[in-house]
Each structure stands twice: as structure tokens, then as C-alpha cells.
Amino acid sequence: MEQLFFVIFAGIALIGAVNLLLRRNPLYAALSLLTTMAALTGLYIMLKAYFIAVIQVIIYAGAIVVLFLFVIMLFNIRAVERQTDRRGYLKWLALPFAIILIGQFLYIVRLFEENPTPVGTEIGFTEAVGRKLFTAYLLPFELTSVLILAAIIGAVVLAQKE
Amino acid sequence: MNIMLLIQAKPDWQVLAQDAARLLMPEMLVILFACFVLVLEFMLTPEQRRWAAYLSLAGLGAAGLSLALMFVKFTTAEVGFYEMVVVDGFALVFKVIFLLAAIFTIALSIKFLDVENEQRGEYYSLILFATAGMMFMASGADLLSIFISFELMALTTYILVAYLKRDRRSNEAAMKYFLLGIFSSGIFLYGMSLIYGLTAETNLTKIADTLARLARQQAPQATGFVAMAGMIFIAAAMFFKIAAVPFHMWCPDAYEGAPTSVTAFMSVGPKAAAFAIFARIFIDGLPGLRGDLTGESFGWVGLLAIVSALTMTWGNIAALTQNSAKRLMAYSSISHAGYLLLGLIAGNETGYIGLVIYLFVYVFMNLGAWGVIVAQRRASILGERVDDFNGLIHRSPGMAVMMTIFLLSLTGIPPTAGFVGKYFLFAGLIETGNAWLIALCVLAVINTAISLYYYARFIKAMFMSDVKEEEPLALSTSLRATLVTATVMVLLVGVYPRPFIAFTENATRHLLGL
Structure with missing residues (x-):
């Protein structure tokens, strides 16, 4: 049962995150960010971290994403869509950083698997x-x-x- | 003072209420009056608007009174609020500096805001909030309380810079200052997070203990590297706030665009507050990273020495070619940040006395000079160019003489207060006996000579040029009283510095760990 809910929430979070990257319209991107945040809240509740779950909703979903939406609507950023970023070299710069980040993440996961630290109650x-x-x-x-x-x-x- | 016993003996709220009344009375009074001023604003007719200023002066006076009582009461350092604040000689001396700066600024502002047609209570209320933030900064014993009070001061200053919202320059200056300022706050936080990640402490003395322990124990090189990175980030944020080269770019623009009375405040209050937390974080929190200049270990003293040399020299050279009085004074204030760093670099009693007494007299001489510039602003005249001082001696001899005294004091010529401050700063360097530091001292003396040139441009304009326009200066009783007080203090500290040195020793005793 727990695993089923985990899969559902994690799936929604991932779909939201991927959608966030693929959308050209910043409004849709912000809304998918909201989806991811909401799904993460579900995960926190499953971990019994209720306070963090509430904070997640109030601060990330409630304040930050709404702020994003306000800015997008106020400035009408749709115009940005048309001009694509010509600085292609940035893409190649991003690659090594992404590899470092993934490496770090895997390293931390392995550390935890070797000697899991109990989380304070x-x-x-x-x-x-x-x-x-x-x-x-x-x-x-x-x-x-x-x-x-x-x-x-x-x-x-x-x-x-x- | 055994705070743990107290906590166990009484319920928390009683301890906190006692702490608040005992340790934070001046700050609470300032905040309270800031709120009073806001409320009062709505009860006043436009003709009575000045009462907001008088009420805020009364609030600062009340805070000063309670601060004077604390000087009598506190003979040793005391911590409170679960080690978030500390009340010691260092904090008290700096609080006096901030209160003086705020009182002088408000006195300078009353007429200025009339001329600008922006006489509103919010202005005074924001100055009081900034003052409260600075006072908490001086008392901060924990990175968390330091950062929040730092932001309280910074945020109110951004708003004050933008205060003349119909003036494009004010808007532009505020935007620049705001964007760069929040960026520097981010860097400050990043440095703090590295230190916190390393030590798991936010309290400054505990950070120092933990860092010392880590250096003895495991992997001294790795922890040393992270601690050094954190130190450099924190230092960069501090350099930004005191406008040291190469983080000084915002300073001339912000000083020029801001309302002149706000510029006067910024050049004294927030600068002194930044120095207070600079000294507090680096001397209390990161003493192990001090390093030395013999080349054995690199630490913040080397970093500060390089930045100080750059700041003094660049500030003075850039000031030479300025025609705007406000920009010129901005560069002058940059170079003074360089001189002030010398006190931290020397790291001995003389140097620390120099730092504190210089910040103390800087209130009088710099706010005095800015006060004269404020008086140049009239309905039809901006009065921000050096030329606008032409022939001031014929129009207002008193102002011209006082301005000359302030400028000579800023240069550091005896018998003015600036000389006493510079004397201690330079003597502190020589006392160390380190060849590099003595070279730095020589550089500082050369810079002092350079600065005489551009200060003398004001004097030449005032005494030797013909009058350009005849419109009377924007003088008021409060402005005159401020300038006369400042002049008297500049001369008094210059001629008879002994009691003032004794006063600053309250602060240096703490820095030396006595």
C-alpha cells in the first residue's frame, strides 16, 4: 500500500519536473513546478514529516510559485518564447556540471546504504x-x-x- | 553569569522577559518609537509634519538615556536570549555611535525634506528601524541574529535610497544598490552556510571553539579549506557593505542618487555597523583563520591587508577627478573604509582603539561635511557640485569655517579629531613591527597626502572663488545646532582625546579578550 502511494506521488513529481523542462511557455512551466511541489508534499506526509509537508505547501506552492506566476503575468514573458538562446556553448558547459551533480548524488546514496544514519525523532x-x-x-x-x-x-x- | 541555572529555575517566558528588559531596552525603545512615529503621521496636518521628526528625536534620546544606564550597569559581558545577543563594552560603544548618527541625520533631514517637499513620517520611522537593526548587529553573538539584523538595516537603507520616488536618479541608485545588496547578502549567507556545515554551530564563540578542535583533529587540510572558503565569502559580503575595492562599485552611484540626507546616514551608520559585525565575526568567530604576514600561513589578515591597500589607493585616486561633491565624498568614504581596515589588520590594542575611535569621530566629521552639502540643496539649486561651494565664505562664513574644519579632520590634520583616529590606526601597524605592515602604513600616509588635494578643492572653492549665485542656503535651527555640535566635538576630540580614548577602551577590551 505504502509503495503504491510512493509510486503515485513520485511519478507525479517526476512527470511535473520533466514537463517543467519541456514547456516553452513559462506559465505552464510554473504550473508544472506547482504539480511537483504538491506531489513532494505527499511524499513528506508519507514520511510522517508533517511540518515540512505543510511548509512545503505554504511556502513553495503558496508563496514562491505564486510569486513566479505573478511575475510572469505582470511582465507578460510570453515574448521570450520566440527568441531562442543562441549561446549554444552553455549547453556543453552544463554537461560536466550535471555529471558532477549526479556523481555527488550517487556517492551520498551509497554512503547512506553503507551506514544508514537514523533520523532523529x-x-x-x-x-x-x-x-x-x-x-x-x-x-x-x-x-x-x-x-x-x-x-x-x-x-x-x-x-x-x- | 550562569545562564543555564537561570533557565532551569524559572519558566522560559520569565527569563526571556527579564533578558529583554535588561539587555535590549534601547533597541526596544527605538522600535517602539518607530511605530509611534508611523501612527502619529496620520494625526498630523501637513503643517505639523515636522512633529514626526521631533518624536523620533525624542525616541532616540530615550534610547540614549537607557543606554547610558547600561554603561553604568554592565561591567562585564552578558549574553541573553539563549546566547543570541551579547551586551558588552564593544556593543555599547557601537550603539552610542549609531544613536549619534541617527540623531544627527534626523536633525539634518528636517529642512532638507521640506525643500524636497517630501516631509513624511515614514522617513523618520525607517531611519529608526535601520538604527534598531544596527544596534542589534552590534549586539549579535550568533550568525542568525547578526544576519537578520543586518537585513533589517540593509532593507530599510534600500528603501531610504529610493525615498525620492519622483527623482529618476534616486530610483536608479536604489535599484543598483538593491540588486547588488541582495546579491552580497546571498554571498554572506553562503559563507555562513559553509561555516555552519563545518561546525554545526551558529554561535560565534562556539564556532571558534569547534574550528580550533577540528583543526587539531581530523583532516586539518580539508576542514581548513572549507573554513577558508567560508571566511572569504563572509569577507566579500563585508567588503561590499563597507564599500571596499573591488566591491565598491555601487557606492558612488548610490551615494549620488540617494537623497543627500540619506547618503549622510549611509556613509556613517551602516558603515560603522558593518565594521562592528566584521570585527565581531572575524575576531570572535574566526580567530583561528587570522593567519599572519610572515608568509607561513595565509588568513584573513593578509586578505584584509591587500583589500585595504587597494581601497585606500583607488578611493583616493578616483576622488581626484570628481566634480560632483557627492561622488567625491563617496570616494572619500571608500578610502576611509581602507584606513579603517588597518585597525583590524594590526590586531593590537592601539589598532582596535584606532578603529573604534575613528568610527566614533567619523560620525561627527563626515556627517558634518555632509550636513553642509545638505544645506546647499535649495528649491531651484541641486547644490551637488564642488563649484556650488564657490565663495561660501562671503555668503555664510560660519558654514565655510565649519566645513573647513570637517575637511581638515577628514584629512587627518591636527588638532582635529581625524588626526587622533589616524594616529592610532597608523601607530597600531607600526607597533606590530612587521615590515609588510609598516609598508602598508607608509602607503596609508601617502594616501592621506593625496586626499588633502581633493579636500582642498572644496576649501579653494569656498575661500578663493567668486560667488556664483546669491540664493540663501537652506539653513534651519536643527541643522545649525548639528553642525556646531559636530564642530565642537571634532575639535574637542582633537585637542583633549583622553576621555574619548577611555570611552573606546570599553570596546577594545572585549576585542582583546580581556
Whole structure:
């Protein structure tokens, strides 16, 4: 049963990721990114990392992808579609980097297979995160709220009509 | 101070509330008043708008008062908020510098904003938020709290640069500054992540301990390499913030385009704050990477020495050909960043005294000089060229004399405060006895001589050129009071530096680990 759900979610995530690369229209690409993020949320829930799952939905799906969509719609980026990138050499530069990345990934997977590290039971749980957030990290947390307040004031100052 | 016992004895919220009241009173007052000013803004008619400025001055005064109390109360360093903040002499001295910079800036701004027709409460509120950010930076004992307060300061500064939104130059400057600024923040974070990945700590003293332990234990070369990479990334971000060559490109553009009063603030407050975290991170967090200049090990002292030499020289040479007073002062501020680095490079008591006292007097001499430039801005005249100072002695003799004193102090000529600062910075280098550092000191002295040339251009324009236009300067009581105070301080520190040196020793005691 677990494996069936894993296959479903992983499949959706992969299809979304591949679709993201193949789409020329940035709007569709952003939407497939959203699909991938949603499928990953499912995987996190299966791993019982509920907090990370919620964060995934709120921050990645809710904030970041929506921000992408806003930018795409505001600037009407469709125009970019027509001019293809002529700098073909970049493609060849990407190849060695891709190989290094895959090599690193395989290396890490092998390390884990040899001596699997047990994940702490505290990681990823709302209670543990909340406890840390309101004790050890209270000051940065509160300071962030001041930072956001200042940012809001700034946005209003710069955007308001005379 | 055994903080662990306290935590166990009382519920968390009590400990935190006590910590907040005891350790962070000035910061909380500044933030509180920043919010008050915002609210007050809506109750004022356009004629009463200046009250926002007076309220923010009152808030800064209140914060200053509570800071003075802390000077009496804290004889040893204390940490709080689970080791996120530290209150020690270093933090307190820097907080005094930031409060002074903010008070002077607001006093300079009142008339300027009237002329620009942009008198609004948000301006003062943003200055207060930036000040609070800087004060938290000085107190930061943890990479996390340092970074967030750093962003609080940086973000408000970006907005202030764009404050004149009908002015194209202001928009352009803000865009450049913003894009490069967030890029440098990213680099800062990347450096931090490398250090964190290596040590699994964000607290500065714990990072230092862990790095020392790692260097003794496993694979010293590999860990040394990662730590060095992290150090270089953090240093690059710091170089950006203090506008050191080769990360200075944003500085002349941002200084020129920003409202002049904001430029005055940027050249003093955020710069001093960046130096505060620079010293804090490198001396507290990465002392093991210091290296030396005998050629045995490379570390940040070598990196800083190279950057300092480049910064001094390039800043001064580029300033020679500027005709815009704002750009000229921007390059002057770049070269001063080079001089200030000397204090960190020397790494002895004299050098640290030099760093702190120079940042302290820099508030007075630089804000003073910028204040005179601010007064040149009138309804129909931008007043940003060196030519605009022509014949100032005939129109406003007091201003011309004060400007001359500020410029001489920036050059470092006795008996002004700038001389005292430069004396300690240079003497610190000579004390080390290292041939390379003495060569660096000679370079700094040569640069001082070069800087006299372009500062003298202002003096020549003011005293020896004919008056170009007759429109009276944009003077106000608060501006005059600020300039007179700054002049008095510049001369006082220059003639009788002893109490001020004793004051800065509060800060250096910490840097030396005493």
C-alpha cells in the first residue's frame, strides 16, 4: 500500500519536473513546478514529516510559485518564447556540471546504504520546531517580524500614490 | 553569569522577559518609537509634519538615556536570549555611535525634506528601524541574529535610497544598490552556510571553539579549506557593505542618487555597523583563520591587508577627478573604509582603539561635511557640485569655517579629531613591527597626502572663488545646532582625546579578550 502511494506521488513529481523542462511557455512551466511541489508534499506526509509537508505547501506552492506566476503575468514573458538562446556553448558547459551533480548524488546514496544514519525523532515535527522557535530562536523570530514590518512600510512608501 | 541555572529555575517566558528588559531596552525603545512615529503621521496636518521628526528625536534620546544606564550597569559581558545577543563594552560603544548618527541625520533631514517637499513620517520611522537593526548587529553573538539584523538595516537603507520616488536618479541608485545588496547578502549567507556545515554551530564563540578542535583533529587540510572558503565569502559580503575595492562599485552611484540626507546616514551608520559585525565575526568567530604576514600561513589578515591597500589607493585616486561633491565624498568614504581596515589588520590594542575611535569621530566629521552639502540643496539649486561651494565664505562664513574644519579632520590634520583616529590606526601597524605592515602604513600616509588635494578643492572653492549665485542656503535651527555640535566635538576630540580614548577602551577590551 505504502509503495503504491510512493509510486503515485513520485511519478507525479517526476512527470511535473520533466514537463517543467519541456514547456516553452513559462506559465505552464510554473504550473508544472506547482504539480511537483504538491506531489513532494505527499511524499513528506508519507514520511510522517508533517511540518515540512505543510511548509512545503505554504511556502513553495503558496508563496514562491505564486510569486513566479505573478511575475510572469505582470511582465507578460510570453515574448521570450520566440527568441531562442543562441549561446549554444552553455549547453556543453552544463554537461560536466550535471555529471558532477549526479556523481555527488550517487556517492551520498551509497554512503547512506553503507551506514544508514537514523533520523532523529524530533526532526520535522511541529512541536519540536515550535519549541525551538519560541525559546532558542525567539529573538531572530521576533526580529524577523520587525524586518517584515519595515519591508511593508517600504513597499507602501514606494508604491503609494501622491 | 550562569545562564543555564537561570533557565532551569524559572519558566522560559520569565527569563526571556527579564533578558529583554535588561539587555535590549534601547533597541526596544527605538522600535517602539518607530511605530509611534508611523501612527502619529496620520494625526498630523501637513503643517505639523515636522512633529514626526521631533518624536523620533525624542525616541532616540530615550534610547540614549537607557543606554547610558547600561554603561553604568554592565561591567562585564552578558549574553541573553539563549546566547543570541551579547551586551558588552564593544556593543555599547557601537550603539552610542549609531544613536549619534541617527540623531544627527534626523536633525539634518528636517529642512532638507521640506525643500524636497517630501516631509513624511515614514522617513523618520525607517531611519529608526535601520538604527534598531544596527544596534542589534552590534549586539549579535550568533550568525542568525547578526544576519537578520543586518537585513533589517540593509532593507530599510534600500528603501531610504529610493525615498525620492519622483527623482529618476534616486530610483536608479536604489535599484543598483538593491540588486547588488541582495546579491552580497546571498554571498554572506553562503559563507555562513559553509561555516555552519563545518561546525554545526551558529554561535560565534562556539564556532571558534569547534574550528580550533577540528583543526587539531581530523583532516586539518580539508576542514581548513572549507573554513577558508567560508571566511572569504563572509569577507566579500563585508567588503561590499563597507564599500571596499573591488566591491565598491555601487557606492558612488548610490551615494549620488540617494537623497543627500540619506547618503549622510549611509556613509556613517551602516558603515560603522558593518565594521562592528566584521570585527565581531572575524575576531570572535574566526580567530583561528587570522593567519599572519610572515608568509607561513595565509588568513584573513593578509586578505584584509591587500583589500585595504587597494581601497585606500583607488578611493583616493578616483576622488581626484570628481566634480560632483557627492561622488567625491563617496570616494572619500571608500578610502576611509581602507584606513579603517588597518585597525583590524594590526590586531593590537592601539589598532582596535584606532578603529573604534575613528568610527566614533567619523560620525561627527563626515556627517558634518555632509550636513553642509545638505544645506546647499535649495528649491531651484541641486547644490551637488564642488563649484556650488564657490565663495561660501562671503555668503555664510560660519558654514565655510565649519566645513573647513570637517575637511581638515577628514584629512587627518591636527588638532582635529581625524588626526587622533589616524594616529592610532597608523601607530597600531607600526607597533606590530612587521615590515609588510609598516609598508602598508607608509602607503596609508601617502594616501592621506593625496586626499588633502581633493579636500582642498572644496576649501579653494569656498575661500578663493567668486560667488556664483546669491540664493540663501537652506539653513534651519536643527541643522545649525548639528553642525556646531559636530564642530565642537571634532575639535574637542582633537585637542583633549583622553576621555574619548577611555570611552573606546570599553570596546577594545572585549576585542582583546580581556
